[in-house]
Amino acid sequence: MKENLKKYNISFVGLKEGIHGYSYKIGKEFFTNFINADSVFEDGNVDVELQLEKSSTMLVLMFSINGTLNVECDVCIDPLVLNISNEFRQICKFSDEAFIGSDDEVTAIPLSDYEINVSRFIYEFIHLCIPAKMTHEDGGCNDKVKDIVSQYLLTEKPELEPQSKESEDVDPRWATLKELKNKN
Ligand SMILES: [Zn+2]
Numbered sequence: 705m706k707e708n709l710k711k712y713n714i715s716f717v718g719l720k721e722g723i724h725g726y727s728y729k730i731g732k733e734f735f736t737n738f739i740n741a742d743s744v745f746e747d748g749n750v751d752v753e754l755q756l757e758k759s760s761t762m763l764v765l766m767f768s769i770n771g772t773l774n775v776e777c778d779v780c781i782d783p784l785v786l787n788i789s790n791e792f793r794q795i796c797k798f799s800d801e802a803f804i805g806s807d808d809e810v811t812a813i814p815l816s817d818y819e820i821n822v823s824r825f826i827y828e829f830i831h832l833c834i835p836a837k838m839t840h841e842d843g844g845c846n847d848k849v850k851d852i853v854s855q856y857l858l859t860e861k862p863e864l865e866p867q868s869k870e871s872e873d874v875d876p877r878w879a880t881l882k883e884l885k886n887k888n
Pocket residue numbers: 777778779780781782839840844845846
């Protein structure tokens with residue numbers, strides 16, 4: 705466990721049965737723990753309210769997520785501040801058996817565990833808040849870049865996001881585009 709994720713530990717053993725509340729402010733420091741090749745955001749400002757209900761057999765976690773993420777627009781690749789807001793439920797059953805093939809919503813907590821770290825849930829749920837397409841509102845795009853991008857999209861169907869390490873070589877057309885953006 706990384707040091708700066710320890711504050712997302714909840715020691716549930718000492719908690720009374722019933723509802724408990726937690727608040728987290730999520731920003732760049734948090735996201736740096738999870739960055740990988742597929743990350744579409746590395747910065748943002750997100751409030752997470754967690755309501756934890758403990759019973760003798762399980763924990764029911766309700767995450768309420770509200771805030772903004774700093775992303776790139778899919779159309780013009782200029783910076784875009786994306787508003788996100790959603791709620792997610794996660795059920796953690798006390799059990800030594802994994803719930804294979806069952807709902808993602810249900811996971812197992814080994815009977816010997818006494819605490820749970822909720823940072824992975826928070827990261828995954830923030831990810832689920834992202835729409836399939838992230839763009840500026842009508843007319844808000846950087847037209848100069850947009851024209852070049854749409855030309856590019858017409859010529860072939862590119863993979864916009866590298867799926868593997870092998871595709872790290874930047875397409876020369878994208879390099880030109882980035883240069884052009886930097887000059888602006
Ligand atoms: Zn745009």
